[in-house]
Amino acid sequence: MDLGSHPTFESHDDGTVLTSAPQDAPVDRATAAARRVVDAMLRTDRANANLDRVAEELNSIADHLEEHAPAVAERLIDMWNGEGVTRHDPVTGPENAIAPPIVLEGLSDGSVRGEVTLTMPYQGPPGCVHGGVSALILDHVLGVANAWGGQAGMTAQLNVRYHRPTPLFEPLTVTGRQMSVEGRKINTVGSITTADGEVCVSVEGLFIDAAVPRPR
Numbered sequence: 470m471d472l473g474s475h476p477t478f479e480s481h482d483d484g485t486v487l488t489s490a491p492q493d494a495p496v497d498r499a500t501a502a503a504r505r506v507v508d509a510m511l512r513t514d515r516a517n518a519n520l521d522r523v524a525e526e527l528n529s530i531a532d533h534l535e536e537h538a539p540a541v542a543e544r545l546i547d548m549w550n551g552e553g554v555t556r557h558d559p560v561t562g563p564e565n566a567i568a569p570p571i572v573l574e575g576l577s578d579g580s581v582r583g584e585v586t587l588t589m590p591y592q593g594p595p596g597c598v599h600g601g602v603s604a605l606i607l608d609h610v611l612g613v614a615n616a617w618g619g620q621a622g623m624t625a626q627l628n629v630r631y632h633r634p635t636p637l638f639e640p641l642t643v644t645g646r647q648m649s650v651e652g653r654k655i656n657t658v659g660s661i662t663t664a665d666g667e668v669c670v671s672v673e674g675l676f677i678d679a680a681v682p683r684p685r
């Protein structure tokens with residue numbers, strides 16, 4: 470899978486930042502505000518907050534953004550050619566309000582690593598992370614681990630084991646590592662652990678090196 474050049478690398482003492490750390494660009498600031506709105510919407514007092522006004526103002530913001538939206542095909546070309554591949558995805562993308570977003574580093578031992586504290590929008594069981602959200606995060610982290618390992622691919626299988634509930638509101642460490650490459654088949658593992666080192670979720674993924682054409 471051709472990932473092309475990656476315009477957002479930065480060298481750090483600990484490793485190499487593989488994803489796009491949020492910057493002070495207007496789009497990053499606007500997306501961070503949208504993320505804050507999603508979180509606050511779940512926390513606010515339904516009886517006392519003026520939600521009619523909130524709906525009106527948010528719809529007016531959406532109207533403005535949609536008025537300035539190019540055709541989807543054009544937008545996809547910009548995303549994949551101009552802006553860098555790590556700015557829009559739902560796990561690390563600073564421009565994607567759905568993303569926490571997680572900053573991932575590639576370490577010299579071949580693994581990738583990031584830290585994240587997840588909040589209300591990612592809830593599954595009471596006070597805990599939704600299992601599908603953990604799977605989403607790990608699928609992506611394994612994908613980045615493959616890129617860091619030198620051969621990337623499409624997810625063909627993801628085997629997820631939930632060892633214990635994953636807490637919200639606590640720092641979590643997410644890791645991934647490419648284990649082997651046999652022809653087009655890539656085996657990759659990863660986990661989500663608490664600050665105490667307890668493994669909450671572990672995954673084994675099979676990825677297949679497959680060409681996905683970039684929009685042009």
Ligand SMILES: CCCCCCCC/C=C\CCCCCCCC(=O)SCCNC(=O)CCNC(=O)[C@H](O)C(C)(C)COP(=O)(O)OP(=O)(O)OC[C@H]1O[C@@H](n2cnc3c(N)ncnc32)[C@H](O)[C@@H]1OP(=O)(O)O
Pocket residue numbers: 472475487488554555608609611612613616617618622623624625626653654675677678679
């Ligand atoms: C220098 C550092 C750089 C760092 C840069 C950092 C930046 C990183 C940037 C960006 C990271 C991005 C991270 C993204 C991560 C997201 C991942 C996703 O969400 S991927 C979307 C979900 N997955 C799909 O939609 C796939 C759908 N499936 C398919 O397209 C096909 O089935 C595919 C490509 C998986 C395989 O299809 P075929 O036609 O190419 O190949 P066939 O011939 O079927 O299989 C090849 C071999 O693999 C086995 N195989 C295929 N699928 C299998 C499966 N599910 N289970 C077991 N084996 C399977 C087959 O049995 C065959 O094996 P035999 O060669 O015969 O031994």
